[in-house]
Amino acid sequence: MTKLKWGMIGGGEGSQIGPAHRLGALADGHFEFAAGALDHRPEAGRDYAQRLGIAADRAYGDWKEMLAGETGRDDRIDLVTVATPNSTHFEITRAFLEAGFNVLCEKPMTMTVEEGEEIVKVAQASGKICAVNYCYSAYPMVRQARAMVRAGEIGKVRLVVTNFSHGHHGDATDADNPRVRWRYDPAMAGVSGQFADCGIHALHMASFICDDEVEKLSADFASTIASRELEDDAMVNFRMSGGTVGRLWTSSVAIGRQHGFDIQVFGETGGLRWASEQPNQLIYTPVGGRTQIIEKGEGGLHADAQRLSRVAIAHPEGFPLAVANIYCDLADAIRGETRDGLPSAADGVRSMAAVHNAVASARQGGAWVDARPPMFR
Ligand code: NAI
Structure with a gap:
């Protein structure tokens, strides 16, 4: 190719x-x-x-x-x-x-x-x-949520509630930091601060999962840090063309919230919840039934979720980045810059010694044995 x-x-x-x-x-x-x-x-x-x-x-x-x-x-x-x-x-x-x-x-x-x-x-x-x-829409469990809604698995969607709220601009003493200030300056950011920065991800996600368009909305914007011209907090109520009621909260002063992007979709026969800080799981509750956790990569997912579950079940989505970090440290090491923490042959042999000694211990009814390879004793 x-x-x-x-x-x-x-x-x-x-x-x-x-x-x-x-x-x-x-x-x-x-x-x-x-x-x-x-x-x-x-x-x-x-x-x-x-x-x-x-x-x-x-x-x-x-x-x-x-x-x-x-x-x-x-x-x-x-x-x-x-x-x-x-x-x-x-x-x-x-x-x-x-x-x-x-x-x-x-x-x-x-x-x-x-x-x-x-x-x-x-x-x-x-x-x-x-x-x-709108990259969040490409998470496999977001695709699963959309496919479940499309397949009628939670019935007609009555209500969608979504948040994208973090606290990283919540320190008033940091409000003049140039990296923060431009986001609330109309000359640089336009007509909206936090809603245009993060809220639109949440709004897109609501449309994406519900497979419907936002038809009308009512917004309450606030600049909770007085020097800011544009909003750092917003609550937006909306209605979708199919009648779904929508509620969206976005904030950059929600101290203690980190990424803070999540969505709940409530239908006539069930509810779904997905959160970007736990992207591997979709929480599903059928009406009158038990809450279930649907995992990325498991059997029986809808086709699009299966196609995009490229990290095997049990490994988190960030797993390939951990492998990429090993390659970064290796590249630095090959170029002569030693990286503390790069797993070495010594780590490899310690693992092998631990395996062999664990087997020996198990065979001796759990006796305490030296875990180390002879060269490191
Ligand atoms: P940043 O300020 O960290 O980096 C901007 C980069 O663009 C810098 O390397 C700068 O030198 C370069 N640049 C600026 N003007 C340029 C020009 N005229 N020609 C070529 N290069 C230019 O900004 P950041 O946070 O990376 O954001 C960039 C865009 O990505 C923004 O529109 C932001 O909203 C979006 N973004 C989207 C995210 C998502 O989840 N999809 C997450 C973070 C940012």
Whole structure:
């Protein structure tokens, strides 16, 4: 299978979402990382792209240079990811769609509704894919929830309640930190702070699992830290076109909540609950019955959940990242930078000695034996 060529704009060194895109895009061998304009500082972007293995002539200084460079190539990229700050998404996404590229854009896709509608139209006219990174919807147990709703396993959905509330901007003494402040500054963030940042993930999730559209809403926004112009807390009531009642709470001042994204769907014959901090499980309660835990990777899942359960049952979703960390430490070690904690041959032989000595102990009715290999006694 020929690899597809992938490029990224933004997601430079030290960015929050860049590593997730690189790990995600490259994990399965579908894509090769062929081009990038990774940083708002041209030289830093070029340098980092080349350190990540991109050829010098495709390590671009900015997205316009990348657009011109890629448009002129026979082996142009098949997909570009836009992982820059929000205010730049519209112009970059539109330009790449118009030039005939497929795009994965970070959320929020645009700053205004007018821009959003234009992107939809430009994508339609170009015939190219324009996807938005509502990545939580790709968890296998979220797909299971949607498939259960679609199959009528909880009956008609009456009520959906979702939260995306964390406390990481809850310290008023940190409100002026530039990394926090821009999120509540209309000039940088647009008309909404927390709702546009996190609330839209929860709203998308409600639509996604209920397989229905949000038709109307009523919102209560608050800036609980007085210096903030935009909201840091919001409660949004909504109704879906099929009549489902929706309630959504999003906050960045909920001290003690970490990621804090969860959803409950209540139907006529059952209820479902999924939480991003325990993504492997979907909690299901049939009316009048016992609560059950449905596990990623188990038998009998709906097809889409089975297809996306790529980490075997009993291993958490983050398992491949733990393996990736071993490779990171190995790469550092090969390059001469010793990494404390890299499991070594000594750990290997200690395990073997423990196995053999446990067998010996068991055979002696549980006698205490030395667990260590002779070389470490
Ligand atoms: P960040 O501030 O950590 O990193 C932004 C990166 O983009 C930096 O490397 C910066 O140098 C680069 N950049 C800025 N302007 C650029 C330009 N004009 N051309 C090329 N590179 C440019 O931001 P973060 O947190 O990584 O967020 C980026 C986007 O990803 C935002 O839209 C954010 O909402 C979204 N995001 C989505 C998440 C999700 O769950 N889907 C999670 C976190 C962020």
